[in-house]
Amino acid sequence: MTRYLRSRPRASQLEPLFATEKGEPMTKAWFATHLHLLCQSCGLPPGCYTSxxxxxxxxxxxxxxxxxxxxxxxxxxxxxxxxxxxxxxxxxxxxxxxxxxxxxxx
Structure with missing residues (x-):
């Protein structure tokens, strides 16, 4: 978490904690899609990992x-x-x- 927060040094307290690359709040659908893609790229079975x-x-x-x-x-x-x-x-x-x-x- 500390590493993540350091990657967003300019984020204000009014911005969402977890944001997309565009600075928009992550939605459940966005997170699920990206988790699935991440699992695939790591060689993990995406069906075993859900949001x-x-x-x-x-x-x-x-x-x-x-x-x-x-x-x-x-x-x-x-x-x-x-x-x-x-x-x-x-x-x-x-x-x-x-x-x-x-x-x-x-």
Whole structure:
């Protein structure tokens, strides 16, 4: 992110954070098209990478240090729908399973 921001030293606070080469706000369609092209140029299967993957990754990463109220506002979620975007780390799942097996039944 720091590198990206350094590439736009003249951008004002009124401009969109993520802009096209023309300085216009990136649209979902623009991003999806360019992601597809980028995957092709890197030899990656474009069908395995979607713009939605970034929403999931961003929500999961942000959830580590961000309060739920802020996370919901950032994702424009008014309900607990944000929870389906959070992917727990495999280590967290293993720890939860261990805890469940060590807990004695009531």
């Amino acid at each position: 939605h993957s970034f929403r999931i990754g961003a929500a999961t990463t942000a959830a580590i240090t961000t309060p739920v109220s802020t996370l919901k506002a950032m994702g424009r979620w008014s309900s607990a729908a944000y929870e389906c975007y959070l992917c727990p780390e495999s280590q967290d799942i293993l720890e939860a399973q261990k805890t469940m097996t060590l807990t004695s039944p009531c």
